[in-house]
Amino acid sequence: MSAVTPEPPARSPLTVSDVSEDDLLALIFPLLPAGADTVLGPGDDAAIVRAPDGRVVVSTDVLVEDRHFRRDWSSGEDVGWRAAVQNLADIAAMGARPTSVVVTLVAPGDLPVEWVTGFARGLAAACGPAGVGVVGGDLSGGDRVVVTVAVHGDLGGRAPVLRSGARAGDVVAHAGVRGRSAAGLALLLAGHADAAPELVRAYLRPDPPLAAGPAAALAGATAMLDVSDGLLRDAGRIARASGVVLDLDAVATALPDDLAAVGAAAALLGASAAEWVLTGGEDHGLLATFPAGADLPAPFRRIGRARTVGPDARGGVLVDGEPPAVGTTGWDHFAR
Amino acid sequence: MSAVTPEPPARSPLTVSDVSEDDLLALIFPLLPAGADTVLGPGDDAAIVRAPDGRVVVSTDVLVEDRHFRRDWSSGEDVGWRAAVQNLADIAAMGARPTSVVVTLVAPGDLPVEWVTGFARGLAAACGPAGVGVVGGDLSGGDRVVVTVAVHGDLGGRAPVLRSGARAGDVVAHAGVRGRSAAGLALLLAGHADAAPELVRAYLRPDPPLAAGPAAALAGATAMLDVSDGLLRDAGRIARASGVVLDLDAVATALPDDLAAVGAAAALLGASAAEWVLTGGEDHGLLATFPAGADLPAPFRRIGRARTVGPDARGGVLVDGEPPAVGTTGWDHFAR
Numbered sequence: 001m002s003a004v005t006p007e008p009p010a011r012s013p014l015t016v017s018d019v020s021e022d023d024l025l026a027l028i029f030p031l032l033p034a035g036a037d038t039v040l041g042p043g044d045d046a047a048i049v050r051a052p053d054g055r056v057v058v059s060t061d062v063l064v065e066d067r068h069f070r071r072d073w074s075s076g077e078d079v080g081w082r083a084a085v086q087n088l089a090d091i092a093a094m095g096a097r098p099t100s101v102v103v104t105l106v107a108p109g110d111l112p113v114e115w116v117t118g119f120a121r122g123l124a125a126a127c128g129p130a131g132v133g134v135v136g137g138d139l140s141g142g143d144r145v146v147v148t149v150a151v152h153g154d155l156g157g158r159a160p161v162l163r164s165g166a167r168a169g170d171v172v173a174h175a176g177v178r179g180r181s182a183a184g185l186a187l188l189l190a191g192h193a194d195a196a197p198e199l200v201r202a203y204l205r206p207d208p209p210l211a212a213g214p215a216a217a218l219a220g221a222t223a224m225l226d227v228s229d230g231l232l233r234d235a236g237r238i239a240r241a242s243g244v245v246l247d248l249d250a251v252a253t254a255l256p257d258d259l260a261a262v263g264a265a266a267a268l269l270g271a272s273a274a275e276w277v278l279t280g281g282e283d284h285g286l287l288a289t290f291p292a293g294a295d296l297p298a299p300f301r302r303i304g305r306a307r308t309v310g311p312d313a314r315g316g317v318l319v320d321g322e323p324p325a326v327g328t329t330g331w332d333h334f335a336r
Numbered sequence: 337m338s339a340v341t342p343e344p345p346a347r348s349p350l351t352v353s354d355v356s357e358d359d360l361l362a363l364i365f366p367l368l369p370a371g372a373d374t375v376l377g378p379g380d381d382a383a384i385v386r387a388p389d390g391r392v393v394v395s396t397d398v399l400v401e402d403r404h405f406r407r408d409w410s411s412g413e414d415v416g417w418r419a420a421v422q423n424l425a426d427i428a429a430m431g432a433r434p435t436s437v438v439v440t441l442v443a444p445g446d447l448p449v450e451w452v453t454g455f456a457r458g459l460a461a462a463c464g465p466a467g468v469g470v471v472g473g474d475l476s477g478g479d480r481v482v483v484t485v486a487v488h489g490d491l492g493g494r495a496p497v498l499r500s501g502a503r504a505g506d507v508v509a510h511a512g513v514r515g516r517s518a519a520g521l522a523l524l525l526a527g528h529a530d531a532a533p534e535l536v537r538a539y540l541r542p543d544p545p546l547a548a549g550p551a552a553a554l555a556g557a558t559a560m561l562d563v564s565d566g567l568l569r570d571a572g573r574i575a576r577a578s579g580v581v582l583d584l585d586a587v588a589t590a591l592p593d594d595l596a597a598v599g600a601a602a603a604l605l606g607a608s609a610a611e612w613v614l615t616g617g618e619d620h621g622l623l624a625t626f627p628a629g630a631d632l633p634a635p636f637r638r639i640g641r642a643r644t645v646g647p648d649a650r651g652g653v654l655v656d657g658e659p660p661a662v663g664t665t666g667w668d669h670f671a672r
Contacts, residue, residue: 045426047393060438063476091381094384140400148484150394150484155384
């Protein structure tokens with residue numbers, strides 16, 4: 001373009017209220033992955049997905065603007081990615097393989113169309129490589145963005161890995177990262193996003209090790225869950241459901257990489273790196289227990305041991321043999 | 337109580353912000369039906385539902401306060417019922433049997449807890465008798481009530497009944513009611529709810545003939561859908577998907593009971609009963625086509641015939657051989 005060509009006048013971005021629902025759907029549909037197990041995709045009253053196991057694993061989550069994300073921090077693509085992966089992680093945590101999702105989006109009229117297509121690209125980025133189809137959905141207007149994903153998975157003939165199967169003597173293991181999402185959120189809140197973009201990204205785009213879920217099941221995992229509310233809190237859920245104590249190794253021993261990764265940010269903000277690692281949520285790692293001597297599938301690493309509950313103790317979590325020395329954030333010792 | 341016992345002071349109803357999420361869940365869970373096909377219900381990362389067919393039929397819908405319902409008209413129980421049945425109808429419209437739903441609820445802090453437990457009772461009333469389990473969900477705060485349901489169904493080894501299978505010569509048939517929900521809504525809007533409570537109830541609590549979906553499949557239905565946007569508009573969807581014209585009989589012949597049921601309300605409001613029957617949405621009846629000579633399963637009744645598209649015509653809908661003589665409400669002739 002010549003230097004003397006006048007710039008076109010700046011235009012407001014096209015918003016949802018400028019286009020019909022059909023036009024919006026026509027923009028979205030081509031962006032969505034079909035999925036390896038999809039028999040019938042969007043367009044009829046319902047979609048059809050293969051469930052070769054004869055059982056289907058199902059879960060759902062809702063994300064509400066200004067509760068679960070801020071639009072000035074998270075792009076549409078970030079929200080689509082996060083809504084998808086936190087659901088996919090729930091399927092992986094059962095030892096299953098996700099096959100498909102259905103999605104609803106409530107969109108204010110002033111939401112840019114580009115946000116919505118970005119949202120679709122984020123869903124696709126999370127689902128496509130995993131072979132997961134985005135097979136249906138629903139759109140509505142509303143005051144704020146609300147996103148739901150419902151996810152379906154297949155157990156491949158395996159027994160599900162529940163929260164209740166941990167036994168005294170089991171090894172406690174973790175796959176994925178810890179504390180990085182919490183560190184990224186703290187940086188955003190403090191206006192220091194530029195100090196550690198990789199931590200901010202860990203908050204905006206958590207990347208759970210989905211394939212580790214079925215791998216853990218094959219390796220004999222006795223209990224497993226998706227760590228969405230923090231390591232201590234979610235470990236407590238396995239402990240109580242299983243009637244054992246999970247005695248985690250000291251953080252510096254168990255999770256040295258995570259501790260190192262958030263160390264500088266913790267120093268910058270005057271926060272505790274260990275507390276982020278122990279209590280930070282939304283990393284969506286997998287916490288599992290395995291029989292002693294089991295070969296842990298990658299990327300699981302041992303972080304502790306399950307023990308019997310003492311005569312005066314209730315089910316719970318210890319760190320290095322002691323009650324966790326952390327503040328209350330994310331740590332609700334015996335809450336259900 | 338003795339007449340002299342002082343009345344306790346009037347108290348505001350307990351609201352969602354007064355209780356913890358765990359307490360709210362503890363109130364809801366006992367109200368929800370387990371479902372005949374549920375292998376694992378709520379409480380772990382995901383639920384597990386039988387999918388004996390080896391395929392699972394999935395769909396989802398979102399309902400937003402002040403867009404899809406008003407809380408001064410619809411109780412929590414009404415909203416729970418409606419959210420469930422409109423999803424169950426989507427499964428029935430594929431010729432499948434619904435097995436389970438997962439549900440999300442966004443609740444403002446000032447929402448009465450009684451509304452939420454009513455919502456759960458409404459879900460249960462819709463799902464329980466059909467053997468459908470409410471197997472999982474998610475709660476969040478938010479400014480307005482937003483409800484999503486994702487539904488799963490089983491085809492029982494049958495081929496799905498799509499929108500695209502109608503053939504010239506097929507009989508067009510309908511099961512359920514028509515126009516009554518639109519009439520009920522019009523009465524509410526006009527402040528005449530007391531004039532016909534049964535029509536208001538048809539709006540608040542649509543009652544689709546779920547068992548007719550699989551029955552239609554067994555009887556050889558060639559196309560089917562859930563009529564959510566009005567008979568003409570949804571008939572147009574079958575017509576275009578199938579490449580035929582659906583020529584409906586005159587309303588007085590095809591749907592005399594519906595015409596009679598809304599007649600007085602139409603007279604009261606100066607509205608057209610026939611137009612309500614032809615264009616009113618949200619009754620969630622089933623519209624299907626069957627090969628000529630097929631025995632129509634109850635409660636389907638014949639309402640027209642599928643014809644070839646003429647040389648200059650596009651796929652569409654006729655009433656008594658002519659383009660429908662109705663206003664534009666709900667009737668978008670060739671919209672996708």
